Structure formats: C-alpha cells, structure tokens
Amino acid sequence: MTGLLISLTAATTVSFGAVLGETVMLYPNIFRDPPSSLVEAREFLVAGSPSDFFPPLGLAIIVASLAAVGATLRRKGIRAYVAGAAVVYLCCELLFSAVWFWPRNEIMFVDPVGTHSSELLRATAREFVAGHWVRLAGGAITAALLFTALVRWVSGPARSRAIGSPSSVPGT
Template sequence: MSRARLTWIVLVVLVWTSMLSFGGVAAETVMLYPNIFGDAPESLSRAREFMVAGGPSDYFPPLGAAVVVGSLAATVLTWRNQRLRWWIVGAAATFVACEFLFSALFFWPRNEIMFVDPVGTHSPEYLRQVAAEFVAGHWVRLAGGAVTSALAFTALLRWARDTAPRTADGAEAPR
C-alpha cells in the first residue's frame, strides 16, 4: 500500500472516530444528561439502575483510544506536510486535553462520587453540587470534541485538495 493511500485511510479513520466521539458526547448531552442529572440524588440512583448492562464508560474509552491512535498515526504520516501538520497536532492536542486529561482530572473523581461510592455515602446536597459541576464541566468536553472534529476534517479536506489529480491547466481532473 502506498504512503498516500495509507495517509488517506488514517485521516478518514481519524475524522470518523473523532466525529463519532463528538456525536456521542452531543447525544449524551441532550438524551442522557437531563435524565441522569435532572434531580440528583434520585436521578443518580435511577441512572445506576439503568446503566447496568452498559453505559458511557463502555463506549468512550475504546473510542477515545481509537482517536488517539488515529491522531498519532496521522501525525507521523503527515509530519513532513506543513499544510497538514498543525491541523493534526491541534486535533490531537485538543482531544487529549479536553477528552482525556480533563476527563481524568475532573470527571472521573465525580463519577466515583456519583456512581461508584455506595449509596448514602454522600449527602444529597453534596451530590447535587457534584452533579451540577459535572454538567457544567461537560461543556468543555463537548467544545473539545467539536474542535477536534473540525480540525481533523479540515486536515482531511486539505489532504484531498493537495493530492487530487490535476489537469494541465491546474484544475482538478475528473476521477
């Protein structure tokens, strides 16, 4: 397989996985979060009961790993192309900062409090505070996913434009 073909595939995978991640976070925002955080602590108890077979913690870590691996591969494959390099690096840095580091430092401790610690460990007031913090911080993750997807998609479009066959007059050749 040629390097150009491999780069194309990796960029498509990066865009696809970053958009799936962003779409998943956006869907959580409008479908799950009102139900999970709407009237803590009662809604947190219902969420514990509902998410027995699976939940966001089953979906996002493998998808996030795919975005990170795709970002690393795309960075390696496009490093020599200055027109693409910083779009990919920007996408990777935004994803790692907003989706991984921010989640690990901000969301994971709050998930422990709301969903792992035994029921009754924390006061209702404290659970409401933690739920409100979680929802407020969630907008950072949502914005990070949007920026990551936009940067990755821009890199893919630039790659497609740069590698499109050209006619003698410089116009893109029909495929």
C-alpha cells in the same frame, strides 16, 4: 494516509456525536434531580453505559492521532490541523476527563448509594454538567480540525495536479 485520516475523522465525529447525544438524551434524566436521579441512572445503566463506550473509542482515537501526527509531519499544509486536533483531544478528553470527570463519576456512580450527602451529590452533578461543556467543545473542535485536515489532504494532490497539467496552462 488517506484511510487513516478518514478513519480518524470518522472516529472523532462519532465521539463528538455520542457526547452530544448524551447531552440531549441522557443528561436531562441523569442530572434532573440528584440524588434520586443518580440512583435511577445507576439502575438504568446496568447493561451498558458511557464508560463501556468512550474509553475504547478514546484509546483508538489517541493511537490513531499519534500515528496521523507522525505521518503528517512533512505535510506543512495539514500537520497543524492534525497536531492541533490531537492536542485538543488529549487535553479536553483525556486530561480533563481524568482530572475533572473521573473523581466526580466515582462520587456519583461508583461509591455506594448513601455514602455522600444529598448536597454533595447535587454540587458534584452541577460541576460535572458545567465541565461537560468543555468536553463537548473539545470534541467539536477536534472533529472540525480533522475534517479540515482530511479535506486539505484529499484536495491537495488533485489541486497540484490540476495546476501543473498542460490543460490548466493558458494558451495550450
């Protein structure tokens, strides 16, 4: 269980860090001046793009989250953190992405250049960036909840051993 929580915490922290990195490094360029900046982004993101990185990582996080939720059902002290992290991730990453980001990605990056008006592309880019803050907050909350669960998991057995050990009883 410790290995699963460490791996899941690391994966969600990497996911959050990657979204944060996109926010400060890629998005100022991609969304600088739509539609021309969207065309430049298409030309730049040829060999690899966020769509190559996030879906496999997201699937691994979802599978590991479900396993961690199942494995911690009997651990009252951490199950709420693990379940909460899973729910936040599923809502902010999977469901919100499917409903909000995927249709906008189609418009901005998949549909042939010239299919949509400049005004629609600018509006879509603004909507995408606005929704991005939900995803960023969800990633931060997910990583924080899992880190808390991991710390509680690791310190739980050590704390109970210390409390029950003869050297911790006053007067012995």
